[in-house]
Structures are given as structure tokens and as C-alpha cells.
Amino acid sequence: MSTNIRTLLVDDEPLAIRGLKIRLEPFDNIEVIGTCSNGREAVKAIKEEKPDLVFLDIQMPGFDGFSVLKSLVGEAELPLIIFVTAFDQYALDAFKAHALDYLLKPVEEQRLKEAIVRVEEAMQQRVAIEQNARLVELIENIDNAPKEALTAILEGSADSSTEVFEPQLRIKDRGHITIVDVKDIDFIDAAGDYMCIHVGEKTHILRETMKNMIARLDPKIFQRVHRSTIVNLDMVLEVRPHSNGECFLTLSCGEELKVSRSYKDVVGRFL
CATH class of the missing domain: 2.40.50.1020 (LytTr DNA-binding domain)
Structure with missing residues (x-):
């Protein structure tokens, strides 16, 4: 009997969340433990719930998917990440080496199956640490602000000198x-x-x-x-x-x- 993969869905579009949940229903080992409609909710949920897998939308207003990843740098355990994005293939190629997989909107059933297989293999082979190292490399190469400033925003304690704005x-x-x-x-x-x-x-x-x-x-x-x-x-x-x-x-x-x-x-x- 396979172990349930505790999964979090993050997207600011309710229809996208609903569609992904429906497509994940046939996978008996995928347990959707929650959904988030923005980046701040996602960071809080990841830290508290510690999911195995996150389907993460890259482009969300304000605190986007990359900001979510930046805020998790330094965490002892990072979940496996599958980007769900509207980026075209050329843009995806730039990140190919860093995430477990990508799903292009609208999500196709066959591609979703392939992504789930990759998740299962990664968990069985215990390569999450290697995957997270690549993810941290991606985060560090994003033109970003210090983690301390992002954390301050999430905790509501940032003042104008530490607030981070989008480049x-x-x-x-x-x-x-x-x-x-x-x-x-x-x-x-x-x-x-x-x-x-x-x-x-x-x-x-x-x-x-x-x-x-x-x-x-x-x-x-x-x-x-x-x-x-x-x-x-x-x-x-x-x-x-x-x-x-x-x-x-x-x-x-x-x-x-x-x-x-x-x-x-x-x-x-x-x-």
C-alpha cells in the first residue's frame, strides 16, 4: 500500500484550483490537505502543515510563487515543488534543471500523470534533499531581496525601510x-x-x-x-x-x- 502524498495547491485563480483538484482525484495516493489563494497563505501553510508536495502557481499578484520560494530559504524541510504556470516553453527551459516538474496551464491529464510518477519516484528514491538543493539554487539566482525582509513582511512587522517591492x-x-x-x-x-x-x-x-x-x-x-x-x-x-x-x-x-x-x-x- 503506497504512502499518501500530502499535497498543497497554491493558485490565485479559484477555477484553476478546482480544476486541479478534480484532475488529482483519480490518484489514490494524492491527499490534498489544503489550498491557498496567495503567496502569504502558502508560506504559512507550508511551514505549519509541512506538505510533501506543492503545486505552485508562479504568477500571483503581489507575493508571487518565486517570493514564496524565497521566503522558505533556510527551512529544514522543503516540499517537492511542481510549478503550474502560464509561462511559454522558452521561459520554462530556463528553469528546467531546478524544479521537479512543470505543468503548463491549462493542465493536461497526461502531463499530470507524468508529473505524479516523478513525485512517486523522487519520494521512493529519497532524492528530496537533492531536489531541494536545486530549488535553493534557483531561489538564490532570482533577483531577490534578503530573506529577513521577506520574513518581516509575512509577519506584518516590516517598516518602509525593509519593505520589498517587485523588480x-x-x-x-x-x-x-x-x-x-x-x-x-x-x-x-x-x-x-x-x-x-x-x-x-x-x-x-x-x-x-x-x-x-x-x-x-x-x-x-x-x-x-x-x-x-x-x-x-x-x-x-x-x-x-x-x-x-x-x-x-x-x-x-x-x-x-x-x-x-x-x-x-x-x-x-x-x-
Whole structure:
């Protein structure tokens, strides 16, 4: 009789969680002990429940799958990790040597079977330590912040000097993901529940609210200048006051943005 594989599912999309649970039902040795809808929940559950296996979505708002892994560095026991991701094959190749397996969304039944076989073999051969060493190598090669700062955020004790902000945005578009370096963003403006990310001559569309977007960015660099506009302060070349109390910012890309009176204190950063 095979030993149950205690399994945790992590994904911010409820339908993805439901679909994966249904596909795992035929596997008698897979025991789903819980689900998590965000990275912070996942770290807490992994530390408390100590699952054997985690199906981990890479791209989640704010605290993504990579941040989950970074926060687990130093733990005595790490679970086996299977990434469930929308990254295309080219991106997957870059991580091929580091995780036990990958499942590309939407998850195919045959690929899931192959992944479970790999999990069973890994557990039988007791190669989890070797697998975790490769995982730590992956984590250390990610452009990340110190573990202490991530831990402080998870415990709710971080102040502005230790808070960690995302160095990149991963933008899904028709099955492909574009990685945008945050430092290269000129400005961001809102269109309903979508953000238009302006980088040079390109504009990327990201489904996100203004509230969540501003929380993901370092306020020392990014500030709202209008209820629907965020600007990269490093991209500002000129500040031009207007008689009605508003002013205009000229960016290095040539764009001119209006600073509304409600956000005029931002101008003080340039004076």
C-alpha cells in the first residue's frame, strides 16, 4: 500500500484550483490537505502543515510563487515543488534543471500523470534533499531581496525601510508572458480595472486595480500624480507650474503628464 502524498495547491485563480483538484482525484495516493489563494497563505501553510508536495502557481499578484520560494530559504524541510504556470516553453527551459516538474496551464491529464510518477519516484528514491538543493539554487539566482525582509513582511512587522517591492512585472497576453523591468517604466495610467504600462514606445496592458498597482511599487520611485496616473520619478526631466494650482511633468520619453492639485505635494520631491 503506497504512502499518501500530502499535497498543497497554491493558485490565485479559484477555477484553476478546482480544476486541479478534480484532475488529482483519480490518484489514490494524492491527499490534498489544503489550498491557498496567495503567496502569504502558502508560506504559512507550508511551514505549519509541512506538505510533501506543492503545486505552485508562479504568477500571483503581489507575493508571487518565486517570493514564496524565497521566503522558505533556510527551512529544514522543503516540499517537492511542481510549478503550474502560464509561462511559454522558452521561459520554462530556463528553469528546467531546478524544479521537479512543470505543468503548463491549462493542465493536461497526461502531463499530470507524468508529473505524479516523478513525485512517486523522487519520494521512493529519497532524492528530496537533492531536489531541494536545486530549488535553493534557483531561489538564490532570482533577483531577490534578503530573506529577513521577506520574513518581516509575512509577519506584518516590516517598516518602509525593509519593505520589498517587485523588480519586475510579468504581464500575461494570449498565453505569453512579457517581463518588464520596473525601473524602465515611464508611467502607468488606469483604464477601469486595467493598467496601461508605458515603457518607451511600448504600452503593455495588465489587469490590475490602481490600489493594488501602487502597493506593488516602491514609493521612493513611483508616485501618483493624478487619481488615474502613476509616474516614475526618475523619468521626470522638467516640472512646469500652471496658474490654476496644477502643474505638468515632462518625462524623458517626451510625454507630458498633469499633476492634479490633490497630488501637488509630489512636486516637492523635485524642489
